[in-house]
Amino acid sequence: MMEPRENPMNSDVILKVEHVTMRFGGLVAINDLSFDVRRNEITALIGPNGAGKTTVFNCVTGFYRPTMGRILMTQKSGKVCHLERMTDFTINREAKVARTFQNIRLFTGLTVLENLLVAQHNTLMRASGYTVLGLLGFKGYRNASVAAIEKAKLWLERADLLDRADDPAGDLSYGAQRRLEIARAMCTDPELLCLDEPAAGLNPRESLELNKLLRAIRDDTGTSLLLIEHDMSVVMEISDHVVVLEYGTKISDGTPDEVKNDPKVIAAYLGVDDEEVDEVLDEITHATDEAQA
Amino acid sequence: MDGEPMEYFIQQTVNGITLGSIYGMIAIGYTMVYGIIGMINFAHGDIFMLGAFAALITFLVLTGLVAGFPVVAALIVMMAVAILMASLWNWTIERIAYRPLRGSFRLAPLITAIGMSIVLSNFIQVTQGPRNKPIPQLVSEVYDVFGISISLKQILIVIITVVMMTAFWYLVNRTSLGRAQRATEQDRKMAALLGVDVDRTISITFIMGAALAAVAGTMYLMYYGVAVFTDGFTPGVKAFTAAVLGGIGSLPGALLGGLLIGLIESLWSAYFSIDYKDVATFSILAIVLIFKPSGILGRPEIEKV
Amino acid sequence: MTVQSTNPASKQESLVARGLREAFFAGLISLGMFSLYVGLKTDQNMLNELVLVPRWGMLAIFVVLAMIGRFLMIVAVQPWLAARKSARASAAHGQAEVPGFVARNLTVLAVIALVLFPPLVVGLFGMQGSLKWIDNFGIQILIYVMLAWGLNIVVGLAGLLDLGYVAFYAVGAYSYALLSSYFGLSFWLLLPISGILAAFWGMVLGFPVLRLRGDYLAVVTLAFGEIIRLVLINWVEVTKGTFGISGIAKASIFGIWSFDVSAPNNFAKAFDLPMSSAYYKIFLFYVILALCALTAYVSVRLRSMPIGRAWEALREDEIACRSLGINTVTTKLTAFATGAMFGGFAGAFFGARQGFVSPESFVFLESAVILAIVVLGGMGSLVGIAIAAVVMVGGTELLRELTFLKAVFGPDFTPELYRMLIFGLAMVIVMVLKPRGFVGSRQPTAFLHERKAVSGSFTKEGHG
Structure with a gap:
């Protein structure tokens, strides 16, 4: 488990997830997860399918109540909200956290x-x-x-x-x-916007428009973003900070570049043993170089 | 109160189980149709009433033809004709009033079902008259078991319920028809793609529900010895309540719900007040649902975000 | 008008052949269905025993009618519907049709017609002759319009399926009946009180069921409706049980003129008019018209206010509502309470009109009829619902007038008997032909560039 890097009252951190565990019956969906979302940043939450990303979202936005742990939201005004104690609609109304859904939920x-x-x-x-x-x-x-x-x-x-x-x-x-x-x-008027796979199902052009929109939100409104994404091009392109989950635990946390090169992340994504990681890493850098060329 | 308190209690329990068996058999029809096409078939109670009338008219035909018709044979013929009639009606109703609306607006089939319920009860009122239709007692033997009087009628009802339920359980769990039904229930489109004749499966579901309701109708006629065109409503609502109480979509739930409702009704009438027995039934339904919103045996609906 | 076929003659022929075949099957099935119920009638003889009276002629008529109906369905109705559908599909590509003068000013015209209705009828049929039209048609239909508009808030806007709406109608009627008989309070005081009491009961009954979804909600509301009716039947000390409460005070013209024959300020006496019960009916007609107008005004206003939008959003997607900070509990409760309040107003009016209330008037069938009017009209559409109320209630009311049928079917024929049968059939037929009701589209509550109706295929019906 990583030590929290900032002190909870630091105004730079908008959302602090601390030792959150979520169990469904015998199934542990998230296990002792801690990470920070910093203000005016785009934080991406990534991980293989079933890693517990959406569960984290549902805990943050009040649709689930975590079995253990704290989720602290610090607003610009300095007000601190304990999201794990609040019901869903008050999280938007009082804590100023908004969200979107994996399967779009519009009022059609x-x-x-x-x-x-x-x-x-x-x-x-x-x-x-x-x-x-x-x-x-x-x-x-x-x-x-x-x-x-x-x-x-x-x-x-x-x-x-x-x-x-x-x-x-x-x-x-x-x-x-x-x-x-x-x-x-x-x-x-949220201070934190949580997006659940915003780029899923978009074509490349729509994906670019989305990136523009998300950046504009971060830069123009001062809203911080937390997003779940599978599309690595979106993640690497726009996020300032990436948190990687696997089987409900955090395996990596850092800038996109740091995460990209973390052997644990590569192993998790490709499902290979640690020894083979270097080999795969080479292939990837190779491939990305080619793609950029 | 007559007899010892314990005996009185058991006596009332026996009465409750008899009544509950009838409710349970009707409830199966509600729960099956709900399971397979997700609609409340409001006309189902009236199908039960049609079954009772078919049995009544058959009884009159039989006694009109032969003076001393054997009772067992008469009951079997009555039940058979009732099953035939109710199935035919339910099949036709599904074809003309529900099938054209399948996959459409969810409330539309609910409204046609309510419309059909109105049509059926008024049809019987117009064709058979508004009065109560009494028939003589078919089965009158009463046995005394340790101070509790159990009538042969009650024994028959429970036996027939057990037999019907076993046959039914076999049909749903052990045959390809049952598999087709469960497949249609899970995912109609996928079932159709895999070669299940969805229309036929749904039709058969309506026929099966109607058959059980018809048996229940015959039992009801035999038990109370009277039929009237409004009979569809109260037992229908009770059975529907039973289906929801047990967890709509669950077959054992429907029977369990039926038995519970029967027991609540007879015990409440015995110990508290006969006037408020239905209030008790409906209140218990509301209370159960408030604490267990998907019924007793229903699978909890998981809110997928 | 037939389908695009290169050889219309053979097409027509095969259609007829198919029609004949289908008619034959329909005949067989209807023979089976009607054999016992129509072919044999159970009657009581002198000894009070049931005997069977055969009616084979009647059975034959039923079977032949079923065959003819099926044949016409195959040969004429289905091709006509198909042709209309394809015509409409091709027309949809053209420019939108400009609504005519009547369509554009429907509301204004309808209000004018309704206001002029009583004098017109009095002029045509005279004082006594107008009674039937104003009471059985005018007032009766308007009560249903008001009830359906009230239920529309719950079902049509908030998407909560309520099968026990008649309970609030009952609360309103009994509130007026009891408070006016025991405390002698006036109609104009009790009208709002009845509405408030009904709204209160809406909240009380609504609160425990908020967690329930879909058909579970439906059955619990049905149960509550039945509970209220059963309590009214059994709480004899207060409600007089099935006997009901009679001699309920009439409404007065704001306490200035009374319609009590013995009262010194009697309306007819005050104006030296001949005594007639028609004045009271005409007065009641305007009262219910005003109540309907109030219901419509509040419904329309609320729809374009945050609470109304939240109701509609709730119908569309409850989870999304919660993610937007909308308190779904209070939103549902306000829908229940508002709908119930109008039910309560209508109930108080009903008490004043009848002068008599009994549990008989508040059976499940009433809830079903009101719900049917809402769905047949098109959920959420006030105009559609009003049309549905006129067609369904007025249409079946008309059956009472068809006395000339006695000449055709003999003096034993009572058209009233067939009223509910035809009502039920009409419900089925209208739903099958127009599953989204008479007015299936939805008018948006706000617009930037132009107001475009939202097609019914996008709106959801709620899960509650």
């Missing part, structure tokens, strides 16, 4: 714009005086709904969906649905 029968308005539910609820004032037509609510549409427009622009605003979300192409899901999550 609502329009693209409506999807983004639903995401601003809590802001609009307060503005409408919990429906009562809004029903009576108070001005505050009308202003708030105009502002909500403006914000939705902003994110539609960023996600390149402005001309599809009035179409049903279910009518969008796969790539556009992925972008919409991210835009929707961003409309909740």
Whole structure:
């Protein structure tokens, strides 16, 4: 087990996963996992299938309650939230953590714009005086709904969906649905955005657009990102920090380059013995050199 | 209260098991159809009622033809005709009201099922009249076992339930038909790709459910000696409740649920209040579901994120 | 109109041949199905024993009708439906049709027609003659419209399948009946109280079932509906059981004019009009019309507010809702409570209209009919639901009027008997032809460029 590198109160760390264990009956999905997500960075969580990545996500976003361990979220304001104690919807509302899903979960029968308005539910609820004032037509609510549409427009622009605003979300192409899901999550004003395989099923062009969008989120909004990804080109391209899981434990943690060259990671991915690692490593560098050439 | 407290309790338990057997047999039809096409077949209770009426009319035909028709033979013929009628109706209903909606909006077949339920009960009201239809006691022997009176009717009902359930269990677990059913239940598209005739399998499921409901209908007629066009509703709702209580989609669950409902009903009537027996049944259903949302034997629905 | 075939004659012929074959099978099956139930009738003789009366002629009629029906289905209806479908598919590529004047101003026209309905009917049929039209058709249909709109919030918007909605109607009706008989409170005070009590019960019943999904929720709501009815039957000291509560006070015109014949401020006396019960009915018609308008207004407004959007989002995907910080528990509860509140209003109105309430009026069948209206109309669509209520309730109500059928089928023929039979058949037929209801598409609540209806194939029906 690695020692946590930063002290928990360090403002540089936004999310601190500490000794988290998750058991389903007899199955240990995550075992004593600790890692940090730093602010204003893109952190990637990678690992072979069944390594427990989505389980980590579900623990962080409150869909599962970890069997043991702590998950601390430090907001910009300095407020610290214990995510392992919070229920799912409060994690978004109070802790400001948003997420997307591996199998896209859009409101397919609502329009693209409506999807983004639903995401601003809590802001609009307060503005409408919990429906009562809004029903009576108070001005505050009308202003708030105009502002909500403006914000939705902003994110539609960023996600390149402005001309599809009035179409049903279910009518969008796969790539556009992925972008919409991210835009929707961003409309909740999160400080940490968790993306579950955002590039899955995208073609190379859509994948590039996605990279651009994710970088823009990190650079322009100050939202930190935690993502699960299988597509190594995306991971290596955009992430600042990579955490590698295998069988529910962390086997490597560092910059993309460090991780790429970690023999344990290569062994995990290729399923080879440690002795053969050097051999494989050579082949890979060879192959990547060729590819870059 | 008559007799010793213990004997009274056992007596009520026997009554409950009899009633529960009937509910359990109807519940199987709900649970099978739900398992295979995921719809609540609201008309199933009325199929049960049609079965009871088929048995009633057959009984009248038999007694009209031959004066002293042997009771056992009469019961067998009644059951056979009821099974035939109920199966034919359920098969036709599936063809015209449910099949065109398969794969469509989930609530649409629910509404056609409610519509069919209304049609069936009103059809019987129009064709057979709204009055109660009493028949003479078919089986009247009562035995005294250690101070508990058990009627032959009750014994027959329990035996027939056990026989039907065994046959049914065999059909579902040990035959290729059962395999086709389970395959269709799991993944209809994949089953079709692998050569399972899905339409036929679903039709047979409806026929099997109807057959059990018809047997239950005959038993009900024999037990209470009366049939009326509204009979589909209350036993239907109880059986449906039983299916959900046991865990909808689970065959042993349906029988277990039926027995539980029967027991709750008879014990509650015996010890508390007969007026509130259905309130007790429904309250227990709600309480069970609140603590175990997928029923007693149902597989818990895992929320896949 | 037939399918694109190079040889229409042979196609037509084979169609007829197929139709005949299918008709033959249909005849066989219907012969089997109807043999016992139609062919033989159980009747009681002088000794109160059941005897069978054969009706082979009737059986033959049923079988022949089934054969003709099947034949027409194969030869005419199915090709027509196929042709219409392909025509529609090719038309879809063309420009969207511009809605006509009637379609564009439907709401306004409908409101005007409804407001003018009572004077028009009075003018046509006179005071006494108008009673039937205003009461049996007008008020009756509008009650169902209001109930269905209320249930629409729960089922159509939030996607929670509620099979016990009639319970809240009952709570409203009994709240009014009991509070007005025991405490002598007025209709206008009790109307909101009934709504609030029903909403309260909506919350109480809603709370424990929030964890349940899909059909489990359906059965528990059904159970709650039955529990409330059974309590009304058995709690005789308060509710008078199956006898019901009679002599419930009428509503007054805001306490100024009364419709009580003995009251000094009687409406007819105050204006020196001839005594008639029609005034009260006309007044009630406008009351229920106003209540419907309130329901529609609140539904429409709520839909474009965060709470309404959250309801619809909940119908589409509950997990996504939670990931967006929406408290699904309160969202579901507000849907239950709001729907129940309108049920309660309708119930209080029902009590004032009938002057009598009994558990008989709140059976499961009522819940089923209201749900059927919501689904037949098209979940979420107020216009569609109103159309469904007019067609289903008004249509079956019309059957009562078909007295001329007595001339055809003999004096024993009672069309009322067939009312529910036809209602059930209509439910099946409409659903099979239009599985998404009369209005299958959804109007978005906000738009940037243009308002485009969302096709029904994208909207989900919820899992609750």
